[in-house]
Amino acid sequence: MTLYGMIFSICFFLIVSFFFSTHTVDYANETETSEKMSVPIKTASSSTDKKPKPKETESPELTAFYHKIEQTMTATAKNFNGDVGITYVDLTTGKQISVNGTKEFYSASTIKVPLAMMVADKVQAGGLKWDDQLTFNEKEDYEDGTGIIINDIQPTYSLRTLQEYNIIYSDNIAKNMLYDTFGGDVEAKKALYAHFFQKETDWDDAKLTSEDAAKILKILYEEKSTNQEYQKIYEYMKNTVFHERMDTPTTSGKVAHKIGSYAGFLHDIGILETEHPFILTVFTNGQTDAGIPFISTITDQLWTIQNNEYPK
Known part of the structure; x- marks a missing residue:
C-alpha cells in the first residue's frame, strides 16, 4: 500500500468512528x-x-362559615313584613351571597354614591375642577328633604363642597347640582347606569338591586387605595351625620355607609371594617320605618359572625 493509500485508510477509519x-x-x-x-x-x-387557593377559599371551614352567613340572611329576611334584598361580599375572598339579590328597589339616596364616583372620574379626566363654581338654579336644583343647603341657599357652590354635602349630609340640592354637570338628572342617570351596570333604567323611577349596590361598593373599596378621590368618598361615608341602620353601637366608627329613604323604601349600603372586611347592602320596602331596625339587626348579626367566627 502506498503512503497516500495508508493516509486515506486512516482518515476513513477516524471519520466512521466519529459518526458511529x-x-x-x-x-x-x-x-x-x-x-x-x-x-x-x-x-x-x-x-x-x-392548590392553596382552593384550600383557602373552599375549605370545609370556610364553606361552613358561608353557610351560616347565608342561613342568617335567609332567616332574618323571612321575618321582615315586606320586600327585602340583601347582598354580602367577603372582601378577603370575593365570595358573594345574596337573598333576593336581583330584586329591584327604588334607589333613593343610595344612588348618590355612584354619582359621587362619576364626578370624581370626570375631574380626574379633566372635564371638571374641584374649585369650579356651580350656580344654583331653583327650578332645576331645588328639592325638599335631607341636606343643609336648603337652610341657607347660596348663589354658587364649589364642586368640592357639593361632592362632600352629597354624601355626608345626603344633600338633595347638592345631588341635583352634581347632576347638572352631566346635563341634568336624566343624562346623569343614563351615564351612571351605562357605566356601572351596562343597562338602562326608567329615569323617573331609578332602581337598584342589592347586587348592583354591592358592585359599586366593591369598585370603591378596591380602587380607593390608588384613587385619592375614591378614598375621600369612603371617608365621607364614614363621617356621615346619619348614625343609624348599619351604624349601630356595635359597628360605630367602623362602617362607611350611605342610607337611602323614600316612603317605605328604607335602605343602607356599607363597607364594614372587621378584621376581614365585608360589604353589606340591604334594600327594603315595607311599613313605615320598619326597615330601619331590620337593617340594624342584620348588620349586627353578620358583624358578629364575621368578627368572631371567620376561619383562621
Missing part, C-alpha cells in the same frame, strides 16, 4: 431524558401553586 460512536447516542439520550423530566417537574410545580 456511542457518545453521540448518549448525548442524544441525555437531552431527550432531560426534556421529558422537565415536563412533570413544571407540572408538579404549577399544581402546587394552584
Whole structure:
C-alpha cells in the first residue's frame, strides 16, 4: 500500500468512528431524558401553586362559615313584613351571597354614591375642577328633604363642597347640582347606569338591586387605595351625620355607609371594617320605618359572625 493509500485508510477509519460512536447516542439520550423530566417537574410545580387557593377559599371551614352567613340572611329576611334584598361580599375572598339579590328597589339616596364616583372620574379626566363654581338654579336644583343647603341657599357652590354635602349630609340640592354637570338628572342617570351596570333604567323611577349596590361598593373599596378621590368618598361615608341602620353601637366608627329613604323604601349600603372586611347592602320596602331596625339587626348579626367566627 502506498503512503497516500495508508493516509486515506486512516482518515476513513477516524471519520466512521466519529459518526458511529456511542457518545453521540448518549448525548442524544441525555437531552431527550432531560426534556421529558422537565415536563412533570413544571407540572408538579404549577399544581402546587394552584392548590392553596382552593384550600383557602373552599375549605370545609370556610364553606361552613358561608353557610351560616347565608342561613342568617335567609332567616332574618323571612321575618321582615315586606320586600327585602340583601347582598354580602367577603372582601378577603370575593365570595358573594345574596337573598333576593336581583330584586329591584327604588334607589333613593343610595344612588348618590355612584354619582359621587362619576364626578370624581370626570375631574380626574379633566372635564371638571374641584374649585369650579356651580350656580344654583331653583327650578332645576331645588328639592325638599335631607341636606343643609336648603337652610341657607347660596348663589354658587364649589364642586368640592357639593361632592362632600352629597354624601355626608345626603344633600338633595347638592345631588341635583352634581347632576347638572352631566346635563341634568336624566343624562346623569343614563351615564351612571351605562357605566356601572351596562343597562338602562326608567329615569323617573331609578332602581337598584342589592347586587348592583354591592358592585359599586366593591369598585370603591378596591380602587380607593390608588384613587385619592375614591378614598375621600369612603371617608365621607364614614363621617356621615346619619348614625343609624348599619351604624349601630356595635359597628360605630367602623362602617362607611350611605342610607337611602323614600316612603317605605328604607335602605343602607356599607363597607364594614372587621378584621376581614365585608360589604353589606340591604334594600327594603315595607311599613313605615320598619326597615330601619331590620337593617340594624342584620348588620349586627353578620358583624358578629364575621368578627368572631371567620376561619383562621
